[in-house]
Amino acid sequence: xxxxxxQTRIQKKNREAILDAAxxxxxxxxxxxxxxxxxxxxxxxxxxxxxxxxxxxxxxxxELLSKLLDTWLDPLRAxxxxxxxxxxxxxxxxxxxxxxxxxxRESRLFANEIVQGAPRIFDEITGPLKALVxxxxxxxxxxxxxxxxxxxDPHHLIFSIWATTQHYADFDVQVRGILIPDxxxxxxxxxxxxxTLYTRTLTPVAH
Amino acid sequence: xxxxxxQTRIQKKNREAILDAAxxxxxxxxxxxxxxxxxxxxxxxxxxxxxxxxxxxxxxxxELLSKLLDTWLDPLRAxxxxxxxxxxxxxxxxxxxxxxxxxxRESRLFANEIVQGAPRIFDEITGPLKALVxxxxxxxxxxxxxxxxxxxDPHHLIFSIWATTQHYADFDVQVRGILIPDxxxxxxxxxxxxxTLYTRTLTPVAH
DNA sequence: ATGCGAATTGACCAAGTGGTCAAATGCTTT
DNA sequence: AAAGCATTTGACCACTTGGTCAATTCGCAT
Numbered sequence: 487x488x489x490x491x492x493q494t495r496i497q498k499k500n501r502e503a504i505l506d507a508a509x510x511x512x513x514x515x516x517x518x519x520x521x522x523x524x525x526x527x528x529x530x531x532x533x534x535x536x537x538x539x540x541x542x543x544x545x546x547x548x549e550l551l552s553k554l555l556d557t558w559l560d561p562l563r564a565x566x567x568x569x570x571x572x573x574x575x576x577x578x579x580x581x582x583x584x585x586x587x588x589x590x591r592e593s594r595l596f597a598n599e600i601v602q603g604a605p606r607i608f609d610e611i612t613g614p615l616k617a618l619v620x621x622x623x624x625x626x627x628x629x630x631x632x633x634x635x636x637x638x639d640p641h642h643l644i645f646s647i648w649a650t651t652q653h654y655a656d657f658d659v660q661v662r663g664i665l666i667p668d669x670x671x672x673x674x675x676x677x678x679x680x681x682t683l684y685t686r687t688l689t690p691v692a693h
Numbered sequence: 694x695x696x697x698x699x700q701t702r703i704q705k706k707n708r709e710a711i712l713d714a715a716x717x718x719x720x721x722x723x724x725x726x727x728x729x730x731x732x733x734x735x736x737x738x739x740x741x742x743x744x745x746x747x748x749x750x751x752x753x754x755x756e757l758l759s760k761l762l763d764t765w766l767d768p769l770r771a772x773x774x775x776x777x778x779x780x781x782x783x784x785x786x787x788x789x790x791x792x793x794x795x796x797x798r799e800s801r802l803f804a805n806e807i808v809q810g811a812p813r814i815f816d817e818i819t820g821p822l823k824a825l826v827x828x829x830x831x832x833x834x835x836x837x838x839x840x841x842x843x844x845x846d847p848h849h850l851i852f853s854i855w856a857t858t859q860h861y862a863d864f865d866v867q868v869r870g871i872l873i874p875d876x877x878x879x880x881x882x883x884x885x886x887x888x889t890l891y892t893r894t895l896t897p898v899a900h
Numbered sequence: 901a902t903g904c905g906a907a908t909t910g911a912c913c914a915a916g917t918g919g920t921c922a923a924a925t926g927c928t929t930t
Numbered sequence: 931a932a933a934g935c936a937t938t939t940g941a942c943c944a945c946t947t948g949g950t951c952a953a954t955t956c957g958c959a960t
Contacts, residue, residue: 517726519726522917523917534920600867601804601805601864602722602726612870639885643886646857664819664848675846679846704907742907744950745906
């Protein structure tokens, strides 16, 4: 199904440059707001040359999205059913936070897509994403039933981890506009806050 | 500075219809993605007629944004310094959640604007919004200092309340794609989850 | 009913957009 | 060095888009 032809060195380099430039532009402008000229310029190519490597604007976008979704789910897959529940969930939150920190453009690309109704990724949400989330929620529920976590709704717990961590990528401008931080120092405080938030929420009380 | 001419009945009706239609379209498509034709059609007017009431696409958008920001900050302003700290913060969270529930289009409009770098609202963020947030954070800190709240970073607490509540409006498609809820029933569960989350986080422990 | 400003619109325009294509240039292999 | 494929691009096209404008229609006060 994929390219049978082996990619040349130039092809590899240019396709990578295009995808990186497209990520930059799409993550800020959204699909409709981005233009091929912007992407081509950012990639250091002419527009027809860009279209020599990708069939259409849509093709670039969907390739970006599908490549990203997989990476995005990795932290969830890394949950260890045999680990300590609180450690595992805090570690998951940390990994998500780390991704928002390392890959804010990717986070914003998804945010744009979802806010605008997920027209090109809805099937992935109701399919693999839902399956993985449901599975993880079930695991969390077993931990709760075993009194190893304070009782809480597992699905909404997962949503809240997404919301709080991605906030620092997606709403970066707002956060910086309010905190006026020096560099990225505020992100360390944010992570400490989130560790406290979830530790207090998840730690069961003896009774 | 505002219109000196008294608005006619027709003007009032049409301006309202336009702003409502524009909210619908902008909140889904973002500024660049929305077209005047879409807005005009949604408002039941022709494009030239729409431009008879507003000078430009930009004018519609900025009027929407500035009107909305004020409403958006009301819940924060309603915090009572003399109330019970935990009750006040939970009540604030509930009001924010209520707004996400009642006005998801408004929430998504802001989300679009912020994710895309807040090009047309940045001054409002570093100005009035920052001032109000800083003031509220200081109030929360006094509550913490008085041992009436468990110690926590006030700014990041506010951010987390924004993130978790707005998530249900901004990422509605994703939430529904995973939960496949019957109507809006899941939002009651979400609110209960959030009450638990913040009660556990904010309740001070005796020691 | 009629006059007059308010409201509406069809036709139009310039700029921007995604995409095409034939021709030119570059790179490798023999 | 020459063939042959990969790469690049200037010119172009059809369509969309924000916005204009003159002409028309509407609604209301007299």
